[in-house]
Amino acid sequence: MTLKGLKQFVKKEDRRLKRNFPNLANREKMVLARTVKLSEEVGELAAEVLAYHNWQRPSKLINRQEPNLAHEFADVIITTMLIAEELGVDIELALIDKIKKIDKRYQDEK
Numbered sequence: 001m002t003l004k005g006l007k008q009f010v011k012k013e014d015r016r017l018k019r020n021f022p023n024l025a026n027r028e029k030m031v032l033a034r035t036v037k038l039s040e041e042v043g044e045l046a047a048e049v050l051a052y053h054n055w056q057r058p059s060k061l062i063n064r065q066e067p068n069l070a071h072e073f074a075d076v077i078i079t080t081m082l083i084a085e086e087l088g089v090d091i092e093l094a095l096i097d098k099i100k101k102i103d104k105r106y107q108d109e110k
């Protein structure tokens with residue numbers, strides 16, 4: 001999948017979520033809800049990383065459903081992009097700009 005394809009999916013998901021959660025029609029509420037959701041998704045990713053390394057309590061590992069490490073990475077990325085979409089941030093431009101800054105940081109170290 002390309003970044004363009006991912007952005008198209010995020011726009012479609014944005015429309016579906018707005019249709020399914022009319023109680024979040026207020027933009028500020030939507031941004032807040034998605035930011036809380038991102039926190040939830042980061043927590044789920046953290047739990048998968050702990051499980052991947054067997055660093056969870058055995059009781060948690062026993063009740064664990066099928067491993068979902070890749071899906072949790074995807075959830076974090078999609079939820080992040082949904083927040084960016086709601087705030088009008090072009091994530092592609094943001095990534096390009098950030099990558100330039102990171103590369104420059106290392107170039108300056110030489």
Ligand SMILES: [Mg+2]
Nearest residue numbers: 041044072075
């Ligand atoms: Mg998740």
